[in-house]
Amino acid sequence: MNFDQMLETWRAQEGVPLYDVKRELLRLEVPRDQADLQRSLRRNTWGVYWASLGTSVACQVLFFALLFAAISWGDITSTVWDYVALGIGIGTILLSAGAYWVSRKRHARYERGFGNSLHEEIRRNLSRVDYQLSRYGRLASLFMYAPMWMALILSFWIVFRIGGKPFGWLLPVGCFFFIVPWWVMWSFWFKKQLLAYRHRFSQLLELLNPGE
Amino acid sequence: MLKAKRNQVFEEWMESHKAILFKVARAYGATHADREDLFQQIAVQVWNSIEAFRGEAKVTTWIYRVALNTALAWNRKERKHGWGRQDLEAATGLLVSPASRDPRLEWIYERIAELDEVSRSLALLMLDGFSYRDMSQILGLSESNVGVKINRIKATLIAQLAKDSNDEL
Numbered sequence: 001m002n003f004d005q006m007l008e009t010w011r012a013q014e015g016v017p018l019y020d021v022k023r024e025l026l027r028l029e030v031p032r033d034q035a036d037l038q039r040s041l042r043r044n045t046w047g048v049y050w051a052s053l054g055t056s057v058a059c060q061v062l063f064f065a066l067l068f069a070a071i072s073w074g075d076i077t078s079t080v081w082d083y084v085a086l087g088i089g090i091g092t093i094l095l096s097a098g099a100y101w102v103s104r105k106r107h108a109r110y111e112r113g114f115g116n117s118l119h120e121e122i123r124r125n126l127s128r129v130d131y132q133l134s135r136y137g138r139l140a141s142l143f144m145y146a147p148m149w150m151a152l153i154l155s156f157w158i159v160f161r162i163g164g165k166p167f168g169w170l171l172p173v174g175c176f177f178f179i180v181p182w183w184v185m186w187s188f189w190f191k192k193q194l195l196a197y198r199h200r201f202s203q204l205l206e207l208l209n210p211g212e
Numbered sequence: 213m214l215k216a217k218r219n220q221v222f223e224e225w226m227e228s229h230k231a232i233l234f235k236v237a238r239a240y241g242a243t244h245a246d247r248e249d250l251f252q253q254i255a256v257q258v259w260n261s262i263e264a265f266r267g268e269a270k271v272t273t274w275i276y277r278v279a280l281n282t283a284l285a286w287n288r289k290e291r292k293h294g295w296g297r298q299d300l301e302a303a304t305g306l307l308v309s310p311a312s313r314d315p316r317l318e319w320i321y322e323r324i325a326e327l328d329e330v331s332r333s334l335a336l337l338m339l340d341g342f343s344y345r346d347m348s349q350i351l352g353l354s355e356s357n358v359g360v361k362i363n364r365i366k367a368t369l370i371a372q373l374a375k376d377s378n379d380e381l
Contacts, residue, residue: 001316001377003370009316010339014231119249
């Protein structure tokens, strides 16, 4: 074969392509589905977890500042319970951040085990969805959102304390029952979304590996 | 651009220019599983790029640019993370090879695979008859640099042809 024949051989590929493509396996939707999933997970992490943790921290800072200001102005007398309450508030925030960090770390280590192919990309996404689904009903998830409930209780406790009245559970419990239905609705909606993503990625995986 | 319109353009491009995707996937993928994976990724990138196509370049030039950029990025990523993984992963059946292959074509791909990753791109473009100007635009190299590299590639191929023609080709 000389150089010209080589060029001729090369150009013959236009007429008789190197491969045939099984079009049903060419899934262009994978990157779009993946981007949708990531947006949804980010929205849940930032919109729910960080927003609730941030609000809890802000609430606790504000109410404890008011409490200790009232103590320093001599409006009320300091007791050991003020410091216990402060400790509980900080403790729940640390516990929540710790639970979140451990959970993320564990999953990040698991995610590193996947390769770079499209097949592995789908499996990685499936594992992300499974991880989110596995958090439902776990104690760690309860710890993660504990600061929100604790901030609510402590805020009322501080208001009662500054007002010089005995603490009543009625208001915090009332608020709790007001928030919980919204919380449950959001959880169900998000879980439904996750299950839809799971179904979609499982379908794609099945298409890529029929019979696996 | 509407998704239906985009899909239609993609279908047309795939019908007329799928050979480019095959060639690039074949030149950069070491195993059949790699080629399928790379083909998928190039197809995805071509689909994504449709909106950015303004018609200033020829469709073949545009598809080649997208395909080679994807292949170069894929190659770097694979080298970094996927060392030794390819053999473990099974092919998906996306690309179906014909029963008989032209041994001369196989020979060309083997020689291309021996080149460095930029020269591999240039070899593909040269074999498809692109001008130095088009090659420099696709790869972002100067025309003189393209000329030097192409001359080296040609010389290597001619020397290999002379060497191998006696026995196998």
